[in-house]
Amino acid sequence: MSKSRPTPRPRTGAFNRKPAPGRTFKVTEPAELLVFLLAKLAPQGRNTVKSMLAHGQISVDDRVEKLYNFPLHPGQTVTVRKERTLAAPPLAGLRILHEDDAVIVVQKDAGLLSVATEQESELTAYRQLTAHVRFADPNARIFVLHRLDRETSGVMMFAKSEKVQQKMQNGWKEFVKERSYVALVEGMVKKTNGTISSWLKETSTLKMYSSPVPNDGQHAITHYKVLRANRNYSLLQIELETGRKNQIRVHMQDIGHPVASDKKYGAKTKPFARLGLHARILAFEHPVTGKLMRFETDIPKPFLSQFKEEPK
Structure with missing residues (x-):
């Protein structure tokens, strides 16, 4: 004999309720x-x-x-509303430091490409942030303001409209108040601070170099200060007066102290599987509000592990 089943009661719980309007x-x-x-x-x-x-x-x-x-x-x-919406797409190798209607500031990990060409399908900072802004608005876009090399970590920013992009790029030197990097370079840099100035050009194989001829190429100026040094490595604080492609990497090679792990520009050692370069500080005048925005990140621990004491 089959057992009798109780008559089901009408559902009055969550399945019958409409989402609360809030x-x-x-x-x-x-x-x-x-x-x-x-x-x-x-x-x-x-x-x-x-x-x-x-x-x-x-x-x-x-x-x-x-x-x-x-x-x-x-x-x-x-x-x-009480109900949570669907989760935004996760970010890989990327952390948002600030976002508003005009700009988005992020910290990028070493190994993540900033921007790729249309033909490339690789995951990039640009592609991830585009998906991020389109989660809230399907028509939203982001616009490139500057780049970091794949193996360089640190702070970078994007515009959220073409108008803001053009405004900032046309007045980049006026808007950007501070761009500071830390670099782990090979050998002991004996001069505690200095300025490197040269004219940068690019070879057919896309490698940058300092031209021996004045006014031949793009003028590049790099200021540096030694934070720590031993016989193997020096940790430098670097301020950019100009922002040329591979500028720091070329200038460090020029003074005989290539960036650690940078085989392309003369490094002979590889203390870690990334470039010894980190964009630590970015400060700029907000393109809409005019407010000074400043973002500072920590010096990567692998850089500090090359010294017994951490810089103050």
């Missing part, structure tokens, strides 16, 4: 989104509200907004 708040005065939410959602804590932003639970005028400092204006509507 709580809405009208903006009556200018404010940043995080500050506005903390006031409206009290006693919710700052970490809870930040988590809601990160998980796409906050919309401004029906568009998901994740930026803490997004500027709100009177008349806008902020919606807070």
Whole structure:
């Protein structure tokens, strides 16, 4: 005999419920989104509200907004939903340091290509960030402002509109206030600081070099300061006055101290499987607000491990 089954009850749980429309708040005065939410959602804590932003639970005028400092204006509507949206595509070898409507600043790992040609299918910083911005807006794009070599790590930025790209590139020297690198170079650099100036040209095999003829090529100026040194390696702080292709790598070779692991430009040692070059600091005037933005990252540990003491 088969056992009788109880009559199923009608479902009244989550399967029958429509997604909650969420709580809405009208903006009556200018404010940043995080500050506005903390006031409206009290006693919710700052970490809870930040988590809601990160998980796409906050919309401004029906568009998901994740930026803490997004500027709100009177008349806008902020919606807070309980349900989390789908997760944004993960980033590989890349970390976002800052993002707003005009620019996106990231820290790139060594080994990740900044930008590839249209024919290449390799994962790049550019491709990942394009997918990132299109998660919120299918029509969004990013625009290249500058590049880092594949094996160079550190801070770099992209524009989020062609207008911002052109504005910053046309006035790059005025907008960029500081570009500082750290380089692990071969041998002991005896002069504690110095400036290297040369005219850079490119061979048919795409290798850069300093021309012996004045005014022959692109003028490049590099300033350096020794942070640490022993008989095997020196750790240099490098400031760029110009931003030419492979500028630091060529100039380090010129003074007889190639960047560690940089076989292309004369290095004889390979203390690690990457280039001994890191874009540590980027400071610039914001192209829209005019505010000074500064981003500083740590010196890579493999660089420091070549010395007994860390630089102060």
